[in-house]
Amino acid sequence: MGTMRGAGIMLAAITVTIAAGVARSGDELPRYRLEPGMELSYKGSSEFQHQNGAHLDDQETTAWVVRRNGDGSVRVVLRQGSRFTSTSLADSLKGLLKKKDKPPMEYNLGYVDLFPDGRIGPDTELGYRINTDALFPRLPDDETQAKAGWSQRDDRMGQEFRYSSLRAEEGGWAFHSERVGSENKIYGMTFKSTFHLDAARGAIRRIENEYTQDYGFKGKGGGSIELTSVETHDAAWLAAFVPAAERYFAASKDYRRATEQASQAADKAKSLLADAKAALESARTAIDHPIFREQLDRQISQHDGMVSYYADSAKRRAEVLNKAAADWELQGLDGKSHALKEYRGKVVVLDFWYRGCGWCIKAMPQLNALAEQFEGRPVAVLGMNTDRKEEDAKFVCEAMGLKYATLRAEGIPEKYGVQGFPTLIVIDPEGTVRDVHVGYSPTLRTDVAKTIEGLLTPEAKPSDKL
Numbered sequence: 001m002g003t004m005r006g007a008g009i010m011l012a013a014i015t016v017t018i019a020a021g022v023a024r025s026g027d028e029l030p031r032y033r034l035e036p037g038m039e040l041s042y043k044g045s046s047e048f049q050h051q052n053g054a055h056l057d058d059q060e061t062t063a064w065v066v067r068r069n070g071d072g073s074v075r076v077v078l079r080q081g082s083r084f085t086s087t088s089l090a091d092s093l094k095g096l097l098k099k100k101d102k103p104p105m106e107y108n109l110g111y112v113d114l115f116p117d118g119r120i121g122p123d124t125e126l127g128y129r130i131n132t133d134a135l136f137p138r139l140p141d142d143e144t145q146a147k148a149g150w151s152q153r154d155d156r157m158g159q160e161f162r163y164s165s166l167r168a169e170e171g172g173w174a175f176h177s178e179r180v181g182s183e184n185k186i187y188g189m190t191f192k193s194t195f196h197l198d199a200a201r202g203a204i205r206r207i208e209n210e211y212t213q214d215y216g217f218k219g220k221g222g223g224s225i226e227l228t229s230v231e232t233h234d235a236a237w238l239a240a241f242v243p244a245a246e247r248y249f250a251a252s253k254d255y256r257r258a259t260e261q262a263s264q265a266a267d268k269a270k271s272l273l274a275d276a277k278a279a280l281e282s283a284r285t286a287i288d289h290p291i292f293r294e295q296l297d298r299q300i301s302q303h304d305g306m307v308s309y310y311a312d313s314a315k316r317r318a319e320v321l322n323k324a325a326a327d328w329e330l331q332g333l334d335g336k337s338h339a340l341k342e343y344r345g346k347v348v349v350l351d352f353w354y355r356g357c358g359w360c361i362k363a364m365p366q367l368n369a370l371a372e373q374f375e376g377r378p379v380a381v382l383g384m385n386t387d388r389k390e391e392d393a394k395f396v397c398e399a400m401g402l403k404y405a406t407l408r409a410e411g412i413p414e415k416y417g418v419q420g421f422p423t424l425i426v427i428d429p430e431g432t433v434r435d436v437h438v439g440y441s442p443t444l445r446t447d448v449a450k451t452i453e454g455l456l457t458p459e460a461k462p463s464d465k466l
Helices: 091-092 142-147 184-185 234-263 271-285 290-320 360-374 389-402 444-457
Strands: 040-049 051-066 074-088 104-115 149-155 159-169 172-181 190-200 203-213 218-230 329-331 337-338 348-355 380-384 407-408 423-427 435-438
Touching: 040 159, 040 203, 040 407, 051 218, 091 423, 104 234, 104 290, 142 149, 172 184, 184 360, 184 389, 234 290, 271 290, 271 380, 290 435, 329 407, 348 360, 348 444, 360 380, 360 389, 380 389, 389 407, 423 444
Parallel strands: 348 380, 380 407
Antiparallel strands: 040 051, 040 218, 051 074, 074 104, 149 159, 159 172, 172 190, 190 203, 203 218, 329 337, 348 423, 423 435
């Protein structure tokens, strides 16, 4: 993710102003035209009814435009809040969900560079909690796409958005979208939206969503998001907001880097975590803008509770890294017996997963590509499934078209210190664990491929990668 340092990189909060007037069919296309200083506020809610009850999600998003970039994009700062509430079937039927005491809204901050057609620039800081596609969807490149439909791939979330049915309506445009990803077929999911873009206000003014799911929590739901206000701030406001935002995001990135290092280095975890907290506290002292101070206060208050998590992650990693891989002999979904010793002389990649893990499913296309990339070389990719029901494992393998063997791995995750999913364990040709990858990443395949190439090189030593 990108960082923001120095006076040369100013943040831009997002404002969208499309040419005023009523949209006309055939002689213009919808475009975001953003101006620094504008503030957009959105509110919405959604409800999902399932066989055991219901879930309610309240959302708030504020977007600020702080600068126009030289490439035609604008820097957009986003503050997105979410409040999730669930209730039993009995309470749901009584209509008590919306009356139930609600927890406070949980906020996250991020930024993007947004182009007039909805493209997102490479310098972003969003994590996995901020969804830009909900408020600033991709727009068509030309009249051909406007008529035939267009799409946008989101590698960060491992999904694609397909847009269609652009039409002029009073005051602007409307169009549909459908979210497409691996989870659609694995969980029987659909997620469809209708966007309404207000030409006069220059923004998406309303989004209507509907969705279904046929695995786990089976049911359907829907909701909407509304643009509630558009304000314009002056230069003095921007002069106070921009430096505070820069300091916050720089500190946030430093904190994330330190905690990632701490989770991988048991001997340095304590000092790294202390430095991470100090970075937040230093930023808290330097920043006087209430939005960023409140966010830092929350992060600092949560830090101590996360120390044991990072330290435990580092400890579990150290217990397996550069050690002999735990032995096993397992039954494959192909009906054959597989033993680790049979793969001696090859680099082995173990992917621990289960059907209910959405990030595991999102990672599978990358693992398929990894298996294809090293086909014909001494490399074996093996799925290590932990589902209780074998039919769940078989369904996923068939639906995803996995090109590598999948084994029934009950009891094996503990031997490798696996707690989070997906976890990839990379074992060298001599049977030593050389790398551990936890979680989904858009660059998972390339990261693991780099490790594999290093292990296939004769000069590689067990101590090379720590």
